[in-house]
Amino acid sequence: MTEPHKPTLTPSADALEQAPSAPRQGRVQEAWERLSENRLALVGLAVFVVFFVVAVAGLLLTSGTEPVLDPAQIRLQEKLRPPMSSPLAEALTPEEAPDLGIFLMGTDDLGRDVFARMLQGAWVSLTVGFVAVGISVLIGIFMGGVAGYFGDRSLRRDQVAAAILFLIGGGLLASGLTGAGWVLMGAGLFYLVLMAPWLGRRFLTKRRHPTGASGLLLGRALSMDTLIMRFVDIMLCFPSFFLILTVVALLPASIYNIMIVIGLTSWMGAARFVRAEFLSLREQDFVTAARALGVSDWRIIFRHMIPNAVAPVLVSATIGIATAILTEAGLSFLGFGVPPPHATWGNILSDGKRFIFDAPWLTFIPGTAILIVVLSFNLFGEGLRDALNPKLRER
Amino acid sequence: MVSFIGRSVVQKTVTLFFVSVLSFLIIHLAPGEPSQVDPLNPKFTPEMVERFRKAFHLDEPLHAQYLYFYRNLLSGDLASWKDNRPVLAKIWERFLNSLPLFIVGTLITWTLSFPVGIRSAIRRGGIYDRSSTFLAYLLISIPGFFFAYILIILVVTRFHVPVIGMETFGMADATLPRMLMDRVWHLLLPSILGATGGIAILSRYVRSQMLEVEGQDYVRTARAKGLPEEQVHYRHALRNALLPFVTMFGLILPGLIGGSVIIESIFSWPGMGRMAYEAILARDYPVILTVNFLSAVLVLAGTFISDLLYMVVDPRIRL
Numbered sequence: 001m002t003e004p005h006k007p008t009l010t011p012s013a014d015a016l017e018q019a020p021s022a023p024r025q026g027r028v029q030e031a032w033e034r035l036s037e038n039r040l041a042l043v044g045l046a047v048f049v050v051f052f053v054v055a056v057a058g059l060l061l062t063s064g065t066e067p068v069l070d071p072a073q074i075r076l077q078e079k080l081r082p083p084m085s086s087p088l089a090e091a092l093t094p095e096e097a098p099d100l101g102i103f104l105m106g107t108d109d110l111g112r113d114v115f116a117r118m119l120q121g122a123w124v125s126l127t128v129g130f131v132a133v134g135i136s137v138l139i140g141i142f143m144g145g146v147a148g149y150f151g152d153r154s155l156r157r158d159q160v161a162a163a164i165l166f167l168i169g170g171g172l173l174a175s176g177l178t179g180a181g182w183v184l185m186g187a188g189l190f191y192l193v194l195m196a197p198w199l200g201r202r203f204l205t206k207r208r209h210p211t212g213a214s215g216l217l218l219g220r221a222l223s224m225d226t227l228i229m230r231f232v233d234i235m236l237c238f239p240s241f242f243l244i245l246t247v248v249a250l251l252p253a254s255i256y257n258i259m260i261v262i263g264l265t266s267w268m269g270a271a272r273f274v275r276a277e278f279l280s281l282r283e284q285d286f287v288t289a290a291r292a293l294g295v296s297d298w299r300i301i302f303r304h305m306i307p308n309a310v311a312p313v314l315v316s317a318t319i320g321i322a323t324a325i326l327t328e329a330g331l332s333f334l335g336f337g338v339p340p341p342h343a344t345w346g347n348i349l350s351d352g353k354r355f356i357f358d359a360p361w362l363t364f365i366p367g368t369a370i371l372i373v374v375l376s377f378n379l380f381g382e383g384l385r386d387a388l389n390p391k392l393r394e395r
Numbered sequence: 396m397v398s399f400i401g402r403s404v405v406q407k408t409v410t411l412f413f414v415s416v417l418s419f420l421i422i423h424l425a426p427g428e429p430s431q432v433d434p435l436n437p438k439f440t441p442e443m444v445e446r447f448r449k450a451f452h453l454d455e456p457l458h459a460q461y462l463y464f465y466r467n468l469l470s471g472d473l474a475s476w477k478d479n480r481p482v483l484a485k486i487w488e489r490f491l492n493s494l495p496l497f498i499v500g501t502l503i504t505w506t507l508s509f510p511v512g513i514r515s516a517i518r519r520g521g522i523y524d525r526s527s528t529f530l531a532y533l534l535i536s537i538p539g540f541f542f543a544y545i546l547i548i549l550v551v552t553r554f555h556v557p558v559i560g561m562e563t564f565g566m567a568d569a570t571l572p573r574m575l576m577d578r579v580w581h582l583l584l585p586s587i588l589g590a591t592g593g594i595a596i597l598s599r600y601v602r603s604q605m606l607e608v609e610g611q612d613y614v615r616t617a618r619a620k621g622l623p624e625e626q627v628h629y630r631h632a633l634r635n636a637l638l639p640f641v642t643m644f645g646l647i648l649p650g651l652i653g654g655s656v657i658i659e660s661i662f663s664w665p666g667m668g669r670m671a672y673e674a675i676l677a678r679d680y681p682v683i684l685t686v687n688f689l690s691a692v693l694v695l696a697g698t699f700i701s702d703l704l705y706m707v708v709d710p711r712i713r714l
Contacts, residue, residue: 040529171457171458172456172458230409230410230413233410234410234413234414234417236694237410237411237414237690237691237694237695238414238418238687238690238691239649239652239687239690241656242656242671242686242687242690243421243687245656245672245675246421246422246675246683246687247421247425249675249676250422250425250678251425322536326536326538329538329540330538330539330540330657333538333540333657334656334657334660334672346538349540349541349544350540353540353544353661356544356547356548357548357551357552360548363541363544366541367538367540367541367544367545368541370538370541371533371536371537371538371541374536374537374538375532375533375536378532378535378536379532382532
C-alpha cells in the first residue's frame with residue numbers, strides 16, 4: 001500500500017541549495033580582511049592607537065593642580081638641555097627635579113621638560129582632529145543628506161519670500177535701522193503665523209504646477225538641491241586657511257574656537273560625498289521597498305540610507321583628521337589658538353625655532369611627532385578607501 | 396556654448412555676491428573693532444577714535460558700510476586703514492613679490508609630477524611605484540614649517556648660503572652673477588616648499604589617470620597588434636591621460652593670490668601671504684576683505700576657464 005506523495009512544508013535538500021542565501025561574511029568583516037592585507041594601513045592604524053593612548057595618558061599625567069609630569073615647571077638653570085641628559089642635581093630643589101630622573105626629550109629655553117609638554121600637546125592635537133572632523137561630518141551628512149534625499153523638492157515662492165523678509169529684517173536690525181528692521185521681521189512673523197497650519201505637513205512641495213491663482217504664490221521657487229549645492233559653491237570660494245586664520249584671530253584665543261572654525265569650514269567634501277551616495281541609493285530597490293511599506297522619510301534616511309552611505313564619509317573623515325591636525329599645528333605655529341603656557345606641538349616648534357642650530361631637538365621632536373601622526377592617518381585613510389571600495393583598487 | 400557661457404557668468408556673479416556679503420558679515424560681526432586695537436596708546440584719545448570711525452564710515456549702519464566698501468573697491472580708491480595707501484596698489488606690489496615663488500613652484504610641480512606619475516603607473520606595483528607612493532604620502536603629511544626648518548638647516552650648514560628674505564643685505568655692489576645666484580638661492584627654498592604638496596597630489600593624480608587609460612580597450616588593441624611598449628605608453632595611453640590636466644591650468648589660478656602665510660612668514664618673504672597675515676593682526680579690514688574677494692574671483696574664474704578648456708579639448712563633453 002503506497003501512500004500518495006504529499007507536498008511537505010519543509011523544503012528538500014536540493015531546494016535549499018538553490019535558495020538565495022545571505023553572504024557568508026558581513027561587509028565589515030570583508031573590509032577588515034582586505035584592510036589587513038595592506039601593511040601600510042595596518043601600521044597607520046597601530047600608530048593611531050598608540051597616539052590615542054599617549055594622548056589620553058598625557059591628559060591624565062599633565063593636568064590638575066599636582067600633575068605627575070609638570071609641563072609648566074620652569075628651571076632656568078636647566079635650559080636647553082639635550083635629550084636623555086640627566087639634570088644637574090645640586091642646582092635643583094627636589095620638587096623641580098624631573099620625575100623620570102632624566103630629561104627624556106630635553107628641555108626648552110625656560111628649562112621646561114619637553115617630554116611633559118609633548119604629552120600635553122598630544123591631547124590638543126587629538127581633540128582638535130576629532131572634534132573638528134566630528135562637526136564637519138555632522139554638518140556634511142545633514143547638508144548632503146537633505147540635498148540628496150529631498151533634492152527634487154522645492155521651497156515654495158511664499159517661503160522664499162518669507163525667508164528674504166527675515167534676512168533683510170535681521171540685516172537691518174544688525175546694522176542699526178531698528179524701525180524698518182522690526183517692520184520686516186514683523187511681516188515675516190505674521191506670515192509664519194498665518195501659514196502655521198500648513199507648515200508642518202507640506203513644508204517642501206513636490207508639485208510642479210499648482211492649479212489656480214495660488215500657483216503664482218505657491219509655485220516652486222528653488223529646489224533644495226540647488227539651494228544647498230550653491231551654498232557649497234559659495235563656501236568653496238573662500239581660501240580655507242586664510243579664512244580660518246582670520247576668524248581665529250578675531251575670536252578670543254581658545255582651543256574650542258579652533259575646533260569649531262575648522263569644522264565649520266571643512267564640511268563641503270563630506271556633503272558632496274553624501275549627496276552623491278544618496279542620489280544613487282534613493283533609486284535602489286530596498287529604499288523603494290521601505291517606502292512602499294510606509295516607512296517614514298527620516299527612518300529611511302537614518303536606518304536604511306546613512307549606513308550604506310557611510311563608507312566614503314569615513315574615508316574622508318580619516319583624512320580630514322590629518323588635515324585638521326596639520327591646520328591646528330600651523331595655527332599654533334603662527335601664535336594663534338591655545339593660549340600659553342599650555343603646550344601644543346605647533347607652539348613647541350614655534351618657540352624652538354629661534355634655537356634651531358643650538359637646540360635642534362626643539363624643532364625635530366614636535367615636527368616628527370606631527371609628521372608621524374598625520375602620516376598614519378593618511379595611510380590608514382587610503383587603506384580604508386581601498387578596503388571599502390574594492391573596485392577602486394583595480395586601478 | 397554661448398548659452399553655457401551666459402549661464403555660468405550669471406551663476407558665478409550671484410555666487411560672488413553672496414561670498415562678498417558673507418565675508419563682510421564674518422569680519423564685521425566678529426567681536427572687537429579696529430578702532431579698539433590699541434586702547435593703551437596715549438595718542439588714541441576718544442576724539443581720535445571718533446574721527447577714525449567717521450573717516451572710515453564705521454559709524455554708519457552695516458549695509459551702508461557694505462555699499463561704501465564695495466563702491467570704493469570697484470572704483471579703485473579703497474585705502475588701507477593702517478597706512479592709508481590704496482589697497483589695490485599695495486596688493487599689486489606684494490603680488491609682484493609672490494609671483495616668482497608661484498611661477499617657480501608651479502614649474503617644479505609640473506615638471507616633476509608628470510615623469511614620476513607616469514613612471515609609477517607603468518611600473519605599477521614595483522619598487523619604484525611603492526616608494527614613490529610612500530614618498531607622496533610623506534610629502535602630504537609633513538607640516539610645511541617643519542620641512543622648512545629641515546631644509547634651512549640642511550642648506551645653511553652644507554652650502555653656507557643665507558636663505559632668509561628675498562636677497563642678502565648689502566649685495567648692492569656685488570657683481571651681476573653673484574647677485575643672480577643670491578636671488579636664486581633665496582628663491583629656491585620657498586618655491587620647493589610651495590611645491591611639495593602639489594608634487595605629491597599631482598603625481599598621484601597623474602598615476603591614477605594613466606592607470607585608468609592603460610586599462611582601456613584601445614590600449615589593449617594597440618598592444619595586441621604588436622606595437623612596441625614605448626609606443627603604446629606614450630602615443631596611445633599618455634595622450635588620452637593628459638586630457639584632464641589641460642583643465643588644471645584653470646584650477647591653479649587661485650594659487651596666484653594667497654601665497655602661503657606660513658612659508659612667507661618663515662622666510663620673511665614680503666609677499667601676499669605675509670601681507671594678509673599682517674593685515675589680520677592689524678585688523679586692517681579693507682585689505683583682508685579685498686584679498687578674500689580677489690581670491691574668490693580667481694576661484695570662480697579658474698573653474699570657468701577649466702570648464703571652457705574641457706569643452707574645447709574634449710568634444711564629447713557638452714555642458
